[in-house]
Amino acid sequence: MSVAVVLFTADLRLHDHPPLHAAVASADEVVPLFVRDPAVDRAGFAAPNRLAFLADCLTDLDAGLRERGGRLVVRHGDTVTEVCAVARETGAGEVHVAAGHSAFARAREDRLRRALAADGRQLRVHDAVTSVVPPGDVTPQGSDHFAVFTPYHRRWSGVPLRAPLPAPRTVRVPPGLRSDEPPARASVAGVSPAVATGGEREGRGRLRAWISQDLDAYEDRHDDLAGDATSRLSPYLHFGAVSATEAVHLARTRGGPGADAFVRQLCWRDFHQQVLAARPRAAVEDYRPRNDRWRRGAEAEEDLRAWCEGRTGYPVVDAALRQLAHEGWMHNRGRLLTASFLSKTLYLDWREGARHFSGLLVDGDVANNQLNWQWVAGTGTDSRPHRVLNPVLQGRRYDPDGAYVRRWVPELAALPGASVHEPWKLKGADRAAYDYPDPMVDLSEGLARFRRARGRN
Known part of the structure; x- marks a missing residue:
């Protein structure tokens, strides 16, 4: 039987998931895999609030897979090492993953491609999973990225979007495959008192409720501090528990000034991703230096x-x-x-x-x-x-x-x-x-x- 591995990263959902959709369509069995990599902690990406939300997302993802006859396989260690090990254990010929845009994600992707190729296996990278329009898909003449939002927004708004994909009805996972226990929110120390509940189920519920009940007023109320009239979807978008592409489709279907304003905010996410993809040092260095001599002491x-x-x-x-x-x-x-x-x-x-x-x-x-x-x-x-x-x-x-x-x-x-x-x-x-x-x-x-x-x- 043919086997494919789907490596989940910042795309912790089942709906509108191109890597999972492709793997289920092409292989008899699929390994939905998440690797808890210590390199993420060393790079400074791990923080208690995000770890707690991540635990919720993984618990929910596992539950969704079990409803479809599968389960989430969790491993701890170096991502490349663990993915290659799972591929060897199952005889998987392909590994599917969403394209990453940070320097960390792209370096991980390059290492994984080389390691799999050395084993005679293939890495399939899918665009437009964590973003609506992938970095580099729209560029100005003479540059590799847009440095100003407004012209980017004009071009971005005209890009035809792929249709959102349904969640798979069934996910068949190879039997007997070892998995570590998914992390639990209760095991994370130092979490802020009122961190939202993570997971696709929660995120999709919030998205649909907000689109139907609050989107129309967003243009007029999005700056109202006390009214709290924003979507609060940013954590779910960050972890990929909600698809930005699906959110754009739902908002545009609803239509109106509120939808236009909301979609514009989703465009800002893609704008920043394409800047960072082109200029990764902007994460730590001034994009446009002003010769600042910041106060010290x-x-x-x-x-x-x-x-x-x-x-x-x-x-x-x-x-x-x-x-x-x-x-x-x-x-x-x-x-x-x-x-x-x-x-x-x-x-x-x-x-x-x-x-x-x-x-x-x-x-x-x-x-x-x-x-x-x-x-x-x-x-x-x-x-x-x-x-x-x-x-x-x-x-x-x-x-x-x-x-x-x-x-x-x-x-x-x-x-x-x-x-x-x-x-x-x-x-x-x-x-x-x-x-x-x-x-x-x-x-x-x-x-x-x-x-x-x-x-x-």
């Missing part, structure tokens, strides 16, 4: 600690950072505000902020985390690299009644309305009644310092 380190802990003295910034610590997720408007405050108002290296986010975000994707940070810091693809977001004005605009701040900064809960955004304006005993720090920096001073540093005076 004891005072800068104390400012960074205060920012991480959500005690900057600016309520909307602190609220967003506390949401991150509690949920492993942050509203997109909050991400913009906190990143601008760190990199421009405090003039601290964007890499420090990206590292803090990566340690907590369930959706801590290298391309989107690092390149969004660079976009805000002005070292990335933003066409207005020196813009600075004012947290007071932004708080009044996107949290006009202060409900978001009061939710996450309970020490200010008694302050009414928009006054919660400027507690330092209280006087005497009124101010003393609130155990909340004064602003760590005057906004005008922070702006002047940033402009001097960038030569914008």
Whole structure:
């Protein structure tokens, strides 16, 4: 009997899964394989919140496969070594995998291709599994990638998409194949209190409910901090528990301004992936250097600690950072505000902020985390690299009644309305009644310092 291996990576689902679909169609038996590789930890990709969500995803994937007569095979060790071992044990002639776009994923893919070829086996790499449009499929004249989002979005929007694939009805796995126990969320220490439940079943339920109930209002409400009107699908997209391609199809079928705005956000994911695929050093180096001399020393380190802990003295910034610590997720408007405050108002290296986010975000994707940070810091693809977001004005605009701040900064809960955004304006005993720090920096001073540093005076 012919056997094929499907290596699951950042595509932990059964629906719309091209590698699994191809393997089931071409082989009598299929080995659905996930390798827990210590190299992921050493590369800094493992964090408690993501490990907990990953455990949920693997448990759900195994359950879905068992419903179809199969099971998930889990191994621990070097991915290439374990995949080759499973292929030898089963006599598999092909290994199917989704194309990866980070330097880490591409290096792993190259090693795996060489090792399998040495054994007389073939690696089949499938595009458009973790992205809608694969990096390199659309490029501007004279360059290997788009450096500006708007022209990329125009080209991306015109690309014909493949139709979403159904989940297989049956998956036959070779009998007797050894498998380690899938990791369990309960075994992961240091998980934030309110990390969402992972898995395809949960993700697809959220996607369909949100498309039918909330998508229409997305264009008007996506920046509403207190309203929490975004899809919250980013963790499921990061782990591939939800297909971005299927999400685009569902949104476009629904249609309207909300769908257009949502699809535009999915395009941003692909935009950042194609930038990182072309410029892998952008994960750690400025994409467009500004000759920044970021603040260093004891005072800068104390400012960074205060920012991480959500005690900057600016309520909307602190609220967003506390949401991150509690949920492993942050509203997109909050991400913009906190990143601008760190990199421009405090003039601290964007890499420090990206590292803090990566340690907590369930959706801590290298391309989107690092390149969004660079976009805000002005070292990335933003066409207005020196813009600075004012947290007071932004708080009044996107949290006009202060409900978001009061939710996450309970020490200010008694302050009414928009006054919660400027507690330092209280006087005497009124101010003393609130155990909340004064602003760590005057906004005008922070702006002047940033402009001097960038030569914008």
